[in-house]
Amino acid sequence: MNGLPVASALSLVHVDKRFPGVHALKDVSIEVRRGEVIGLVGENGAGKSTLMKILSGVYQPDSGKIEIAGQPTRFENAADANRKGIGMVFQEQSLLTNLTVGENIYLGNEAQFTRYGIVNWKALYAAASRQLSKVQVDVDPRMRADDLDFAARQMVELAKALTLEEHASDHLVILLDEPTSVLERAEIDVLFARVRALKSRASFIFVSHRLDEVLELSDRIYVMKDGAVVADLVAADANITTLHHLMVGRSLQAEYYREPLQKAFREEIVLEVDELSLGNAYKNISFKLHAGEILGIAGVIGSGREELARTLAGFAPHSSGKLRVANREVHLVSPAEAVDIGIGYIPRERRVEGLVLFLPVAANITLADLENLTRHGLIDAREERRLATSWVDRLKIRTPSINTLCLNLSGGNQQKVVLAKWLNAKARILILDHPTRGLDVGAKEEVYELVRAVTTEGVAVILTSDTLEETIGLSHSLLVMRDGEITYRAEANPGHKPSQIDLIGHMV
Amino acid sequence: MQNIFARLGPDKLRQWLPLATLVILVAVVGVMQPVFLELSTLLQLASDTAVLFILATGVTFVIMLGGIDLSIQSMASLASVIVALTVARYGYGAFVLAVAVGALAGLLSGLAHVRLKVPSFIATLAMGGVLFSTALVSSKERSITLGDVDRNYQTWVTGTVFGVPNVIIIGLIVLAIAHTLQAHTRFGRYSAAIGAGEPAAYASGVKVDRQKVFAYVLSATFAALAGVILAGRLASGSPTLAAELLLPSIAAVVVGGTAITGGVGSIWRTLVGALIISVVRIGMTFLGVNIFAQNIVFGAVLIAAVAITIDRSKIPIVK
Numbered sequence: 133m134n135g136l137p138v139a140s141a142l143s144l145v146h147v148d149k150r151f152p153g154v155h156a157l158k159d160v161s162i163e164v165r166r167g168e169v170i171g172l173v174g175e176n177g178a179g180k181s182t183l184m185k186i187l188s189g190v191y192q193p194d195s196g197k198i199e200i201a202g203q204p205t206r207f208e209n210a211a212d213a214n215r216k217g218i219g220m221v222f223q224e225q226s227l228l229t230n231l232t233v234g235e236n237i238y239l240g241n242e243a244q245f246t247r248y249g250i251v252n253w254k255a256l257y258a259a260a261s262r263q264l265s266k267v268q269v270d271v272d273p274r275m276r277a278d279d280l281d282f283a284a285r286q287m288v289e290l291a292k293a294l295t296l297e298e299h300a301s302d303h304l305v306i307l308l309d310e311p312t313s314v315l316e317r318a319e320i321d322v323l324f325a326r327v328r329a330l331k332s333r334a335s336f337i338f339v340s341h342r343l344d345e346v347l348e349l350s351d352r353i354y355v356m357k358d359g360a361v362v363a364d365l366v367a368a369d370a371n372i373t374t375l376h377h378l379m380v381g382r383s384l385q386a387e388y389y390r391e392p393l394q395k396a397f398r399e400e401i402v403l404e405v406d407e408l409s410l411g412n413a414y415k416n417i418s419f420k421l422h423a424g425e426i427l428g429i430a431g432v433i434g435s436g437r438e439e440l441a442r443t444l445a446g447f448a449p450h451s452s453g454k455l456r457v458a459n460r461e462v463h464l465v466s467p468a469e470a471v472d473i474g475i476g477y478i479p480r481e482r483r484v485e486g487l488v489l490f491l492p493v494a495a496n497i498t499l500a501d502l503e504n505l506t507r508h509g510l511i512d513a514r515e516e517r518r519l520a521t522s523w524v525d526r527l528k529i530r531t532p533s534i535n536t537l538c539l540n541l542s543g544g545n546q547q548k549v550v551l552a553k554w555l556n557a558k559a560r561i562l563i564l565d566h567p568t569r570g571l572d573v574g575a576k577e578e579v580y581e582l583v584r585a586v587t588t589e590g591v592a593v594i595l596t597s598d599t600l601e602e603t604i605g606l607s608h609s610l611l612v613m614r615d616g617e618i619t620y621r622a623e624a625n626p627g628h629k630p631s632q633i634d635l636i637g638h639m640v
Numbered sequence: 641m642q643n644i645f646a647r648l649g650p651d652k653l654r655q656w657l658p659l660a661t662l663v664i665l666v667a668v669v670g671v672m673q674p675v676f677l678e679l680s681t682l683l684q685l686a687s688d689t690a691v692l693f694i695l696a697t698g699v700t701f702v703i704m705l706g707g708i709d710l711s712i713q714s715m716a717s718l719a720s721v722i723v724a725l726t727v728a729r730y731g732y733g734a735f736v737l738a739v740a741v742g743a744l745a746g747l748l749s750g751l752a753h754v755r756l757k758v759p760s761f762i763a764t765l766a767m768g769g770v771l772f773s774t775a776l777v778s779s780k781e782r783s784i785t786l787g788d789v790d791r792n793y794q795t796w797v798t799g800t801v802f803g804v805p806n807v808i809i810i811g812l813i814v815l816a817i818a819h820t821l822q823a824h825t826r827f828g829r830y831s832a833a834i835g836a837g838e839p840a841a842y843a844s845g846v847k848v849d850r851q852k853v854f855a856y857v858l859s860a861t862f863a864a865l866a867g868v869i870l871a872g873r874l875a876s877g878s879p880t881l882a883a884e885l886l887l888p889s890i891a892a893v894v895v896g897g898t899a900i901t902g903g904v905g906s907i908w909r910t911l912v913g914a915l916i917i918s919v920v921r922i923g924m925t926f927l928g929v930n931i932f933a934q935n936i937v938f939g940a941v942l943i944a945a946v947a948i949t950i951d952r953s954k955i956p957i958v959k
Binding site: 445466467468470471472477479481484485486487488489490491495499500502503506509510511513553557 | 820824825826829830832833836837839840841842843844845846847903904
């Protein structure tokens with residue numbers, strides 16, 4: 133580590149932050165040196181988001197100070213932090229999809245191209261082109277943002293953050309908040325290469341749930357737990373096990389995916405697809421799903437696996453081929469039809485499609501099966517309370533009460549409510565679309581355990597995951613898709629799981 | 641956790657604010673004019689509130705879903721015209737006809753909204769225009785006074801039972817039916833779910849379009865019922881009979897604490913809201929405010945109520 137740069141770019145010194153009832157940050161000190169990539173890891177609720185919001189000027193610390201290049205400073209708000217050289221690349225992509233790339237890059241900063249209220253678009257687009265070349269992305273700044281794929285949009289966000297160079301007086305610090313969550317492996321490689329290449333221009337703080345990526349990209353890693361920094365590690369000296377141990381206070385065990393609980397599935401075929409196709413999305417897909425089986429589908433964006441999962445959940449009717457559920461041929465044109473025949477969908481967009489956030493836990497749990505709660509046209513409120521209470525107990529959903537709005541639950545507990553909804557509706561087939569996205573390690577483990585438990589009872593699962601590791605770890609059987617077709621099939625029995633390398637070759 | 645702690649206080653406050661407002665208003669007007677608190681005045685107040693409450697109740701179902709129905713006052717006026725034109729020939733059948741036309745109009749608005757994907761405020765604004773013109777043309781642009789024989793058919797509206805005006809009893813029946821629908825049936829629950837999070841409701845297998853169409857049918861049906869009652873009380877039918885009622889109706893829903901964005905609300909709140917509007921109206925009369933200036937107050941009240949009932953920390957962007 134001789135080449136490690138030492139000049140400080142940004143530091144937090146003994147920062148404390150409290151919210152009503154929560155001590156969010158406890159005496160946190162971190163230092164970001166010039167040209168360094170800092171990894172920031174911790175479970176949900178560890179204080180990462182609060183820390184990022186302080187660094188980006190959204191919150192102000194209760195005590196402690198912020199220093200830029202060793203000089204004490206204060207961020208009045210996000211715009212002020214921007215002016216002082218703090219850029220942010222958001223988890224939720226923040227580009228406005230109906231504007232062009234160039235308009236997005238200079239959104240709110242058009243003044244430099246404006247005379248007498250008229251924008252000189254030619255100058256703006258020329259400047260945008262220069263920004264895009266910094267991140268080496270081949271995108272026409274006159275394209276609309278919604279014509280770009282997620283990877284390109286992420287690059288545009290990075291280019292946008294780099295425009296701060298033009299007016300910030302000092303070295304930039306760019307906060308990368310879960311930038312890889314919607315990217316596939318090849319795209320992540322490109323992003324990481326760009327970040328490394330930009331180290332001469334900026335320092336980075338990289339927040340991610342994916343520990344392997346944090347290890348890969350970072351120079352140093354801060355580990356947070358319960359609002360405090362519990363470790364400051366040189367990435368080269370760390371590994372996933374030590375990080376995991378520091379984050380949760382226990383080590384990652386071999387049975388992370390509950391492989392010992394993986395029981396052989398049953399003979400009974402609950403779902404069968406035969407030469408199923410949907411336009412350009414996927415074609416000639418055939419497989420059988422058995423009761424108690426977890427079928428993992430691997431593939432990059434564009435492989436068609438997402439659309440296939442949406443078809444099975446009733447969102448995107450297939451255009452040809454056969455889909456049989458419980459030996460009956462069906463053509464699902466709405467989720468209502470899928471729900472009627474026992475298919476439940478656990479979406480990646482948990483807060484949008486999974487839950488009605490502004491309804492209580494109880495109402496969410498019973499939402500998919502109110503028919504069976506209705507007596508003489510009226511909802512049986514007592515039975516509803518009883519059911520909801522029993523699901524909260526069985527799935528160990530941590531909520532103050534069954535009347536609490538789902539909005540106020542943590543991500544892991546929200547996901548358990550979604551699961552409870554489908555178990556309550558007696559779904560026989562669950563479509564798990566990125567079921568652990570945005571969950572911390574502890575919450576993931578609980579989800580894995582529940583998925584194992586329901587399959588033991590004969591529920592069949594179709595799984596599309598963020599990581600190959602999770603797909604392989606959980607599944608009984610694996611399908612790999614590429615360009616809309618199945619390119620590889622494999623068994624994944626405990627102790628004989630295929631490796632990630634085995635699958636990647638068939639994905640790209 | 642911070643959410644729970646930060647929101648518990650204001651949320652509880654927000655919930656009880658409408659009822660507290662009503663009690664305070666009644667007390668204030670009562671102190672200024674003790675006659676206001678006499679039984680006969682209160683019965684008069686309740687009778688006057690009934691039509692407004694029924695209109696507001698119908699539109700509550702639509703607002704719960706996150707939509708709006710701007711056709712209710714035209715629907716109510718058209719219903720009064722239908723009654724005035726046909727009661728001589730069909731007797732009680734005239735009321736059934738008027739309410740059936742309401743159901744049909746609601747069905748058409750609902751279908752235009754969900755099938756043609758026209759935003760509800762446009763679909764119902766357009767439907768309101770159609771209904772208003774229909775009323776104008778069929779009444780030959782005049783107010784039709786009911787004859788003495790026709791008025792015999794109106795006693796179910798104008799009569800009393802043990803001194804209680806029938807119109808109050810009708811209002812209470814509407815309250816019971818609407819409250820049951822909203823609080824104890826699948827339709828009510830689905831409406832709240834759709835209003836609060838339509839994609840999640842859809843993904844959970846809720847037949848969203850069907851619920852929406854039903855809400856518009858209810859809204860227009862209740863509006864027609866309100867028009868029928870208004871015709872009975874005023875002994876006439878006219879294309880402008882309910883012309884000043886749209887603003888107070890929507891104000892009643894929102895003042896009661898039902899969120900204009902949908903998902904949160906109840907029929908009880910609409911009752912409280914309708915009573916607040918009535919008390920304010922009577923209070924203004926006592927204070928000598930010009931009757932034609934009242935919508936200035938209701939407009940201001942509506943904006944204030946929406947501003948108070950929306951928790952801005954939950955809804956960052958309003959269009």
